[in-house]
Amino acid sequence: MQTRRSFFKNIGWGIFSFSIFSQTPFSAFAKKLGITKKEPSVFFTTGFKLMEVTDHSVLVWTRVCKQAEPNPITHQRKETVFRHPIDFDETMPVNHMDGGVEVGHGFVQVLIRGRGKDWTSDWLEAMPENDFTIKATFDNLPSATSFQVFLRAKEELGSNEIQEVEGTFTTAPSPDQIVPVLFTTSTCQYFWSFDDEKRGFQSYDSMRAMKPDFFIQTGDYIYYDKPGPLAKNLEQARHKWHAMDAWPSLKDLFRQTPLYMMKDDHDLLKDDAHPASEAYGDLTFADGLKLWYQNVPLDQKPYRTIRWGKDLQVWMVEGREFRTPNPEPDGPEKSIWGKEQMDWFKESVEASDASFKILVTATPIVGPDRENKKDNHANSVYQQEGKELRKYLSAIPNLFVVNGDRHWQYVSNDLETGLMEFCSGPISDYHSQGWDADDYRPEHQFLRLKGGFLSVKVERVSGQAQITLAHRDVKGAVVHQQVFEKALG
Structure with a gap:
């Protein structure tokens, strides 16, 4: 199977041509030339949470998912309080339900960055007994500091295909700081x-x-x-x-x-x-x-x-x-x-x-x-x-x-x-x-x-x-x- 990188190398267009094509959706060229690209296998479809922040710590939580978007909303709702769905089949498989998300095995690594320093977790395995969730706790952080957060997920440890999401948070000020x-x-x-x-x-x-x-x-x-x-x-x-x-x-x-x-x-x-x-x-x-x-x-x-x-x-x-x-x-x-x-x-x-x-x-x-x-x-x-x-x-x-x-x-x-x-x-x-x-x-x-x-x-x-x-x-x-x-x- 010809990969995208070998395609450019074989036709002799080099790095310059790669930089041009990288700005254009690859799928259009792949379809014409018979080149296939493997789709990602893990996603952060249910997001992540920055929990229990103190003046020195944070707990980062997430879940490994197997589909990029939740199932669409297909049911109409009653025009009453709570808006219950109409004709909802309570016995249908959950993977068919409105808003449903398939979850599954994978590995997640969390990195936080602040004041020019990085804190990085191990690769944490999302297991079925925990509904494929993971948590990473970081301690001994400086107070009143803004951090960037980076989460990476892969299906297997040896895989080079990585999904990434990022966010930000700020630790609490110390108890003696007068701040709004x-x-x-x-x-x-x-x-x-x-x-x-x-x-x-x-x-x-x-x-x-x-x-x-x-x-x-x-x-x-x-x-x-x-x-x-x-x-x-x-x-x-x-x-x-x-x-x-x-x-x-x-x-x-x-x-x-x-x-x-x-x-x-x-x-x-x-x-x-x-x-x-x-x-x-x-x-x-x-x-x-x-x-x-x-x-x-x-x-x-x-x-x-x-x-x-x-x-x-x-x-x-x-x-x-x-x-x-x-x-x-x-x-x-x-x-x-x-x-x-x-x-x-x-x-x-x-x-x-x-x-x-x-x-x-x-x-x-x-x-x-x-x-x-x-x-x-x-x-x-x-x-x-x-x-x-x-x-x-x-x-x-x-x-x-x-x-x-x-x-x-x-x-x-x-x-x-x-x-x-x-x-x-x-x-x-x-x-x-x-x-x-x-x-x-x-x-x-x-x-x-x-x-x-x-x-x-x-x-x-x-x-x-x-x-x-x-x-x-x-x-x-x-x-x-x-x-x-x-x-x-």
């Missing part, structure tokens, strides 16, 4: 609630345009228990991750923005999931945990805190793994967080000297929530811990709660304690439901039955630390914001 910081947060994204047929979700492109320092996804990243398909086994559950990660708007944000992910019930098992939940079809709570950590491979506990300079510290708490089962009677021992996590939180938040403290929780602490809900601190089923937690948090100066899970945007001020809670609302307008837009309660300072995201900005204004929490629509326009200066305390 902007982050965004969102929640609740069902694949079929997309609002851009080519890109996926407009909110992600709107966030990317803002160039946030980092992004926190507060749970329900996917929905195992919504159709298209209903994920009642491991193969269908994995498909949900593949299809969501392949949306271009997500891939483009994640390639340049540090990401922190939290889990909630729908991307773990089913609605209101807890450790004693019955299986969802063949999918168990343990299966959900395994899949979660394949896609969000933390190097530490699922509850953690990040410091971003002198003026901001953020706590992300875990609400599913350690909770007392929802149906058990309320009382002093019933908990969503569990004792170990509660002790960790109190110790770390009391030790912090950050100007502002943000508690990010997948579910509400203040609410109000619907009377029929039974799995968060705003509900009666966890009333005792919720009441104690609101009292404790409200006594900490300059602390605010940011939550996900609810399908509407709101700001609430707890009538008993004054604790402030900001809910980002769902990722798209199509996903918004569950509350009456006219049901404006006394604790509500803002209420909007639409989708979008929340941005949080911390900066110094005339030497005074200031925080701005802004609700935005899917296009990024501010629909409500509140500004606070650091209170003495």
